[in-house]
Amino acid sequence: MSGKTKPPSRKAAPKASHKPPTKMDRRVRRTRDALGDALVDLMHEKPFTDITVQQVLDRAGVSRSTFYTHFSDKDDLFLSDVEDFLEMMAFSLSRHGEKSNRVAPVRELFAHVAEWHKFHAVLVAADKMGDFLEMGQGYFARAIEQRLAEIPRARELTCKRRAAISQMFAGALMSSLSWWISHGMPGSAAEMDELYHRMVWQGVGATDNSRASTGS
Amino acid sequence: MSGKTKPPSRKAAPKASHKPPTKMDRRVRRTRDALGDALVDLMHEKPFTDITVQQVLDRAGVSRSTFYTHFSDKDDLFLSDVEDFLEMMAFSLSRHGEKSNRVAPVRELFAHVAEWHKFHAVLVAADKMGDFLEMGQGYFARAIEQRLAEIPRARELTCKRRAAISQMFAGALMSSLSWWISHGMPGSAAEMDELYHRMVWQGVGATDNSRASTGS
DNA sequence: ACCGGACAAAGCAGCGCCATATGTCCGGGA
DNA sequence: TCCCGGACATATGGCGCTGCTTTGTCCGGT
Numbered sequence: 001m002s003g004k005t006k007p008p009s010r011k012a013a014p015k016a017s018h019k020p021p022t023k024m025d026r027r028v029r030r031t032r033d034a035l036g037d038a039l040v041d042l043m044h045e046k047p048f049t050d051i052t053v054q055q056v057l058d059r060a061g062v063s064r065s066t067f068y069t070h071f072s073d074k075d076d077l078f079l080s081d082v083e084d085f086l087e088m089m090a091f092s093l094s095r096h097g098e099k100s101n102r103v104a105p106v107r108e109l110f111a112h113v114a115e116w117h118k119f120h121a122v123l124v125a126a127d128k129m130g131d132f133l134e135m136g137q138g139y140f141a142r143a144i145e146q147r148l149a150e151i152p153r154a155r156e157l158t159c160k161r162r163a164a165i166s167q168m169f170a171g172a173l174m175s176s177l178s179w180w181i182s183h184g185m186p187g188s189a190a191e192m193d194e195l196y197h198r199m200v201w202q203g204v205g206a207t208d209n210s211r212a213s214t215g216s
Numbered sequence: 217m218s219g220k221t222k223p224p225s226r227k228a229a230p231k232a233s234h235k236p237p238t239k240m241d242r243r244v245r246r247t248r249d250a251l252g253d254a255l256v257d258l259m260h261e262k263p264f265t266d267i268t269v270q271q272v273l274d275r276a277g278v279s280r281s282t283f284y285t286h287f288s289d290k291d292d293l294f295l296s297d298v299e300d301f302l303e304m305m306a307f308s309l310s311r312h313g314e315k316s317n318r319v320a321p322v323r324e325l326f327a328h329v330a331e332w333h334k335f336h337a338v339l340v341a342a343d344k345m346g347d348f349l350e351m352g353q354g355y356f357a358r359a360i361e362q363r364l365a366e367i368p369r370a371r372e373l374t375c376k377r378r379a380a381i382s383q384m385f386a387g388a389l390m391s392s393l394s395w396w397i398s399h400g401m402p403g404s405a406a407e408m409d410e411l412y413h414r415m416v417w418q419g420v421g422a423t424d425n426s427r428a429s430t431g432s
Numbered sequence: 433a434c435c436g437g438a439c440a441a442a443g444c445a446g447c448g449c450c451a452t453a454t455g456t457c458c459g460g461g462a
Numbered sequence: 463t464c465c466c467g468g469a470c471a472t473a474t475g476g477c478g479c480t481g482c483t484t485t486g487t488c489c490g491g492t
Contacts, residue, residue: 192380460465
């Protein structure tokens with residue numbers, strides 16, 4: 001965000017990667033989801049800053065004290081929503097990516113986003129799109145870097161180079177994603193996936209229309 | 217953004233591409249530059265919001281009325297600074313890019329940024345880094361798209377595909393740039409250029425250390 | 433093109449007051 | 463264990479008010 005107002009906020013720690021679909025006690029997931037959904041719901045109606053936790057509580061049917069045992073504040077809840085979204089993305093990405101030999105099969109990502117356009121609308125309304133992109137950037141950069149380490153061809157790279165390249169790919173992903181969304185999602189998700197995939201593997205060196213079947 | 221506070225601001229129109237090094241009447245350039253430099257100067261001393269136009273005026277030795285004939289407000293002046301910077305980048309990029317056959321020879325860009333770390337410090341201090349990246353993204357996306365149209369291999373692409381690809385490359389560029397800066401600029405500018413160049417042309421398909429001499 | 437001065441309007445700091453929201457704590461119930 | 467409901471001290475934010483500062487515009491003059 002532009003927002004600079006969160007120096008000592010949240011965990012923000014590198015807690016990616018290690019995350020087996022934690023079930024987290026059904027009850028907990030239920031209340032957490034209820035709260036998260038309630039917030040997103042309210043974001044359709046009014047700007048983020050105008051929403052009080054009480055309203056979230058009411059809509060979610062959750063008690064005040066319960067809320068604060070799970071989240072530190074309203075902003076934290078929102079971050080949690082975003083993180084869940086990203087988690088879900090990364091999950092489907094890795095799931096479909098392990099079989100294929102691609103760095104990041106993003107078709108699922110684009111497809112999901114296409115469905116979640118509601119969530120997207122919320123993001124722009126709350127002017128949190130920048131935050132989302134930034135967060136996603138870091139998220140996917142880490143994921144890609146990790147995945148890059150598994151690929152033979154990229155094995156010989158030094159750490160720094162791998163890090164730099166990961167940033168590039170993540171940046172390309174997020175920027176194309178935001179472009180795609182803000183332009184009314186032209187073309188199919190599969191097409192975006194194909195473009196991205198091709199760019200990642202061959203660059204413009206192979207950017208022609210002939211070899212169109214590079215799908216997973 | 218960061219900042220959301222500029223819906224109907226500035227021209228923001230697609231006024232790239234058509235721009236021969238306009239001389240713009242020496243006098244005009246002089247005063248504009250004086251004002252721009254004065255602002256950057258002041259930004260070293262205090263946060264952006266604490267700067268009054270009067271202070272800029274004093275330091276630049278320019279009259280109030282003159283200021284407003286050139287810029288609509290303080291923010292506009294800042295934007296102009298950024299635009300000049302981008303313009304300069306794009307210029308050196310295209311100049312060196314015409315001879316070589318690369319999409320965007322970014323070595324110059326990274327090198328310039330390395331020198332302009334003062335300007336960068338100003339950007340982060342004013343929390344305008346997000347704006348800068350966003351602006352640069354759009355800027356380079358356009359430049360790349362245009363350049364892509366000149367490259368045989370990318371000729372056959374549809375407009376939409378070219379646009380999407382341009383966004384990807386521009387995003388990769390800006391994100392890697394911001395990563396590079398925020399990590400203390402590890403490695404040389406030439407190395408970053410090489411990485412970017414290689415990625416653009418071959419993707420990870422050729423991401424190994426062996427073929428190191430891809431420099432321009 | 434630029435200056436210099438004047439001017440209305442907008443902005444903003446400070447201040448006190450009050451309503452509302454926040455975040456914490458505890459006993460009790462599923 | 464997880465959640466509820468209520469109580470509580472503290473923070474935050476709006477509102478009215480005042481006065482100073484800044485803003486953005488205009489115009490005659492160089």
